Amino acid sequence: MKRSIKKVAIIGSGIMGSGIACHFANIGLEVLLLDIVPRELNDKEKAKGLTLESKVVRNRIVNDSLTASLKSKPSPIYNQKFASRITTGNLDDDLQKIKDVDWVMEVVVERLDIKQQVFEKIEKYRKPGTLITSNTSGIPIKFMNEGRSEDFQQHFAVTHFFNPPRYLKLFEVVPGPNCKQEVTDFLMVYGEKFLGKTSVLAKDTPAFIGNRIGIFGIMSLFHVVKDLGLTIEEVDKLTGPVIGRPKSATFRTVDVVGLDTLVHVANGISKNCPKDEALDLFKLPEFVSKMMENKWLGSKTGQGFYKKSMVDGKKAILSLDLETLEYRASKKAKFATLELTKTIDKVVDRFKVLVSGKDKAGEFYRKSFAAMFAYVQNRIPEISDELYRIDDAMKGGFGWEHGPFEIWDAVGVEKGIELMKAEGLEPAAWVTEMVASGQKSFYSVTEGAKYYYAIPSKSQEKIPGQDAFIILDNIRKSNEVWKNSGVVVEDLGDGILNVEFQSKMNTIGGDVLAGLNKAIDLAESDFQGLVVGNQGANFSVGANIGMIFMLAVEQEYDELNFAIKMFQDTMMRMRYSSIPTISAPHGMTLGGGCELSLHADKVVAAAETYMGLVEFGVGVIPGGGGSKEMALRASDLFHKGDVQLNVLQEHFLTIGMAKVSTSAYEAFDLGLLQKGKDVVVVNKDRQIAVAKQHAKLMADTGYTQPAKRKDVLVLGKQALGMFLVGTDSMEDSNYISEHDMKIANKLAYVMAGGDLSEPTRVTEQYLLDLEREAFLSLCTERKTLERIQHMLKTGKPLRN
Template sequence: MDAKRIIRKVAVLGSGVMGSRIACHFANIGLQVLLLDIVPEGAAAGDKKARNKIVDDALAFALKSNPSPIYLKSFASRITTGNFDDDMPKIAECDWVIEVVVERLDIKQKVFEKVDKYRKAGTLVTSNTSGIPIHLMAQGRSDDFKQHFCGTHFFNPPRYLRLLEIIPTADTSKEVAGFLTEYGEKYLGKTTVLAKDTPAFIGNRIGIFSIMTVLHYVDKTGMTVEEVDKLTGPAIGRPKSATFRTNDVVGLDTLVHVANMLSQNAPDAELGELCKMPDFINTMMVNKWLGSKTGQGFYKKEKTATGSEIYALDLKTLEYKPSQKVKFASVETAKTVDSLKDRLKILVGAKDKAGDFYRATFFALFAYSSNRIPEIADELYKIDAAMNAGFGWEMGPFETWDALGVAGTIKEMEAAGSIPAQWVYDMLASGAESFYKTEDGMRLYYDIQSKSYKAIPGTENYILLDNIRPTKTIWKNSGTTVTDIGDGILNLEFHTKMNTIGSEVIEGINKAITLAEESYRGLVVSNEGANFSAGANVGLILMLAVEQEFDELNMVVKAFQDTMMRVRYSSIPVVVAPHQMTLGGGCEICLHADKVVAHAELYMGLVEFGVGLIPAGGGSKEFALRLSDELQEGDIELNNFKERFLTIGQAKVSTSAYEAFDLGYLKKGRDVVVMSRNRLLAEAKRQCLVLADEGYVQPAPRKDIRVLGKQSLGLAYVGANSMFSGNYISEHDVKISQKLAYVLSGGDLSQPSPVSEQYLLNLEREAFVSLCAERKTLERIQSILTGGKILRN
C-alpha cells in the first residue's frame, strides 16, 4: 500500500440506502465524512435546512434503521451533510470521493464532470455502481481523474456484508487499485476482491446464476418454497435466510432488474437463457409481491387469534398457505456431522429428492464458475472469496467442488450435461488433484496461468488456525485445541456446539495455561467459529438443578470461577480475541484477560438474567471490582452502581465492540478493536508478545475492592420493587435483582468496606446455586433450551 497516501476525509455523493450507510461505515472507522445529495425542488437559495432536507432525512432514516449501520450513535457527528449545488466545492478537502447516485449513466457522468472540476489532483474517485460498466463513467474526464478512478462495489448493508469489489479500468493506475484493495481489507474490515469490468462483476454474476438455477429447477420439479429453503441454508453452510427468504429481504424487483441486465449484457449463453423468468416470478411482479418492502413475497406474515403465523407461497397455485416444516432423510442424517466438507459429501451423494437437487444445482454452478475464468477473474480464489463475503457462503464453488473431489465429480457433471472448462481437465492432467492445498501453514490456490500452486496474495499477514492446526497442534480434547502459533505464543480454540463452555473447555483452558507457563511466553484464546462463545452449557446446569445435585452444581460453578481466576493470575499474559456473539461465560473470559483484542462486530454481554440467574463465573465479581476502581465519593457512587447493576440486570448486549466499552465489558486504554476479521489472531498474538516483552509480572489477587453495602443494596431493592409495582418486571425478576444487588453491594454491610475477590466470588456462587433451586429459573432455562425464547415468568 502507498505509505504516502492517507485517507482523512471522504465525500459520499448520494444519500440513498447505500450512500448513507457507506457514509456511516466510513464514520465507523474514524474518518470525517461529507455526505451530499440533490436539492429538493423549490428549496429557496440560502435556506440551508430546506436545501439539505433530502440528505438530512436520508441520514436520519439510516441511523434509526435496524440493524444499525453505525457502531455508536455518537460516531454520526463525524458526518457533515450538504447538497450538490452549494457544497460540491468542499470535495477539494477530501482524499476520496465515492459516487452512489442513481443507476443512470448520464446522471453519473454529470456528477463526475463536477467532481473533476473541484477535486484536487491525486484524489481518489470511485463509483459504487453494480450495473454500469466502470470505464463508461470516466469518458471525457481528465487524465488525472482516470488514473485515480475505479469501481468500489460495496454489498448491502455495507457495515455487515464483508465483500468489497475493486474494479479498475484500463486507465486506473496499479498503485490506486493496490491501495484500495489493501485499505478496504485492513481499515474497512472487508474481503477485497479485484474484479474485472464485466457485467455484475464477480459476486452478483455467480450469485444470480446460482439463484436462477434454483428458480428454474423449482419450476421444473415442483419443489416448494419451504423445501428449497431447508436445503439451501445452514445445511450447506449458507445463511438461515437461504434462497427465498433472502429474495424477500433483497426484493424481487432487484433480482429481476439485475437478471434482466445480465440477460442483455452478459456474453455467456448459459446465463442469457437462464435469466428468462419463470411464470410464477412474472405473476409476482405484476401483483407487486416483491418481498418485505411490500409486505409479501415468497412469504408473508398473517395475524392470527394467538399472534401471527408465517405463510408461504404455493408456486403452483400462487396462493399463500401456512408454512410447513419439511424433512429430508439425507439432511437429517447429515445434521449430526459437524464438518461441512463431510456433510456435503453425504448430501450430494444422497439418493433422494435432496440429493437430486444438490447434484443438479451444484454441478451447474461448478461448470459455470470454471467457465467464467478468465472472463470475470483470472484466479479461482477470487470467485470463492466473493461468494464467501458477499453472500455468506462458508464454502464457495471451488471450495465445495474440492470437498466433493474434483476428478470424481467431473464424471457425474458430464453425465448431467454440466461441462467444466478445459483448464480443469488440464489441471488434473498435470497431476494436481485440487483447487487448494495447504503447505507450511499457508493456503495455496491453483494458478491457471502458471499451472502451479501460489499463496493467496495478502494472506501472509494472517494467522488462520485452519491452515496451521494440522501440523502445529500440541494438545486437544473433545472441545478444545491448543496450537503453537509461533514466537513462543500458544492459541487455545473452542470447537464445541456454539462454542459453549462445559467441562471440556474448562479442562482446555487450564491445560493451555499450564503448557504456556511451563514452556511458552503467552496464551491467546481465539477461534474461527461463527461466534466466539454462546456462554456456559446451560443444559448441564439444568440437569444438575433438576436432579437437585446442588453440591455438585456448586463444585461446577467453583471450577469455572477458579479457571477464570487462573486466566487473571497466571504467570504468563493471556489475551482473548472475541468476535460476534460473546455471551455469558464467553464474556467472563474476556473480563479476566490481561487484554482483549476484539473484532469490531462484537455482540458481548452478561445475559444470565434472561435464564433466571446471575453471572457466576466471576462476572458479577468483576463488575463490582471495576465499579470500585472508578468510584468517587458521594452521589456519583450510586449513579455508577446503578449503571453497572442495570447492565447485568437488563442483560445488555453490545451492538459493536465500541459499545462494549460504554457498557463496561471492555476497558478503555487497555483493550483494542480490529476491523479485519482475518487479522484478529495476528493482532492478538502481537499484543501478547508486547506484554511478554515488557516484562510481564504476575498480578496479585485483589483484596481492596470497595463495596457500598446497604447504601447501594437499598437503592437496588427500591428500584426493583418500583419496577414490579409498575408491572415492568415479574416477582421472580425482583428476586433475581435482589440476589444480583447483594453480590454487587458486597452483602448488607453497614458501611462501604474493602473486600477480597474471593469474598465476592463466594457471594455470586451462593446466589447462583440458590437461584437454580427456583422452579421459575428452571422454567426459563427450559424455555431457552427447547425454543430459544426468553421466558419472563
C-alpha cells in the same frame, strides 16, 4: 507515494450511500455526505412557512436519508456517537468542499447519464491526485470515464460495497482502463486493512464477480424448483445453514433484497453477456414475471415469496405456492438426506453426504451443484484470472461459508465432473487438464498457508496477502500442542499459544475449562503468552446450561457448587497467571464467554462483537466471576459522594437488563471493555494475528504476574437499600415479575458486598463466594429451572 485517508466525500445518500458513509465513520474518518436539493416543499415545510432557499429544506433529502439509515436495524453504525463524524450538505451549495477530501465516492442512481453529470461537476472542484470511485454494480467504467481528464482517469476505479456495507465483507475493486497500478493496490489494501473487508480484484465485466455468480445461483435455483416441484420452504431449508449459507437462504434473501433488484441485475447480465453459455437460465421464469406485474417485490411491498398476515387472530407468515401463485400456510420442510447430516458439525464435511442422497434433496443438490460448478469453471478468465477470487467474492458478498470451488473440492473434483456430465455439462479444458496431471484439488495447505491451482502455471501457488492473517484451519494439524473434546491448543509461533474452543456453539463446559487450565499450564511452563480465540461463527454463547440444568434437577448441589467454583477459579487463573492472557472475542460473546473476556489481561475484540452478561434470561446471575467483576470495575471508577451509587447502578443495570452490545465499541459504554486497555480490530480475519502480536509485546516488555486484589470497595447497606427499593417499585408497577425481583435482589446483594454496615474494602474471593452462593440458591428455584428448560428447548428466554 504514501497516501493517507482522513476525510471522504460520499455523493448520494440513499440506502447504500448512507450505509457507506456510516461505515467510514465507523473507522474514524470525517465524512461529507451530499445529495440533491429538493425541487419542491413538502407539506410540513409549507406549514412552517419555509422556502426552497432555506438550508433545512435544501438539505432535507440528505438529512432524512441519513436519519432513516441510523434508525434502521441492524444499525449501520458501531456506536450512535460516531454519527457526529458525518457532515451533511447538498450538491448545489457544498460540492466545493470536496477539494478538502482525500477520496470522493459516487453512490447515485444506476443511470449512466446521471453518473456522467455528477462526475462532470465533481471534476470542477476535485484536487488532482484525489481518489475518485463509483459504487456502481455493473455500469462499464469506460463509459463513466468518458470525457474526463487524464488525472481523473488515473485515479478512477469502481469500489463496490455490498448491502448492508457494515456487515457484508465483499469489497470489489475494479480499476478503470487508465487507473494507476498504485491506486488499485492502495484500494485493495485499504479495503482489507481499514474497512475490514475482503478485497477482491475484479474485471470490468457485467455484474463483476459477486453478482454475476450469485444471481446465476439464484436464477438457476428458480428453474430447478420448477423442474423438481419443490416448495419455497423446501428450497430455503436446503439452501440455508445446512450448507453454510445465511438463514434467509434463497427466497427470504430475495424478499429482503427486493425481487426488482434481482431482476434488474439478471436482465443486465442477459443483455450484456450474449456469449454466456447459461444465458437461458437468466430468463425470468413465468412466476417471477407474474410477481413483477403484481408488484410482489418482497419486504418493501409487504409481500413477495413470503407474506406476513393474521390467521385466526394470530400473526403468521404465509408462503407463495409457485404453481397457483396463491399464498398458503407455511409447511415444514423435511428430507431424509438432511437427517443424515445432523451429526456432522462441520459444514464442509456434509457435501459428500448431500450429493449422495437418495431422495429429492439429493437430486436437488446434484443438479444445483453441477450447474454451479459448470458455470464458475467457465468464468475464468472472463471475470477473474484466479479461482480463489470467485470463492472470496461469494463468501464476502453472499455470506457463504464455502465458495463454489471449495464446495467442489469437498465433493471431490472428479465427483463434481461426474455430477456435471450427468446433467449434460462438460468440464472446462483447464479442469480436465488439471485432473489429468494428477492434481486432485483446487486448494492445498502447506506450512499453514493456503495455495490454489493457478491455471497459467498449472501448479499450486500461494494465495497472496496471507501474511497478515493466522487461519486456524490451516495450522491446526501441523501446530497442535494438545487437545481434548472441548479445545485444541495450537502453537502460533514466537512463544504464543492459542486455545480454540471446539464445543457446540463454543459453549463452556467441563472439557473446555479443563482445556483452558491445561493451556495456561503449558504456556506458563514452556511459552510466553496465551490467546483464547477461535474462528467459528461466534466466540462463545456461554456456559453449558444443559449441564447446569441436569445437576440442578437431580439436586446434585455439591457437584454444581464444584462446577461453578471450577469456572470461577479458571477465570481467576486467566487474570493471575504468570503469562499474559489475551481474549479474542467476536460475534456472540455471551454469559461465560463474556466473563472469560472480562478476566483476560487484554481483549482484542472484533468490531462485530455482541457482548453481554445475559444470565438473567435463564433465571440466575453471572456465576463465573461476572457479577464480581462488574462490582470491581464500578469500585475502580468510584469518586466521592453520590457518584459511587450512580456508577454501581449502571453496572448493576448492565447485568440486570441483560444488555448486549451491538458492536465492540458499544461494549466500552457498557463497561464490558476498558478504554486504554482493550482494542478493536475491524477485520476479523486479522484478529488472531493481532492478538498474538499483543501477547508477544506484553511478554517482551516485561510482563509481571498481577497481585490479587484485596482493595475492592463495596458500599454495603447504602447500595443494597437503593437496589431493593428500586426492584420493589419495579415489581409493584408490573415492570418485572416476582422472580425477576428475586434474581435482581440476589445480584444486588453480591454487588453491594452484602449487608455490611458501611463501605468496606474486600477481596475478590469474598465477592466470588457471595456470587457462587447466590447462583446456587437460584438454581434451587423452580422458576429458574423452567427458564433454563425453556431456553434449552426454544433458544428464547422465558419471563415467568
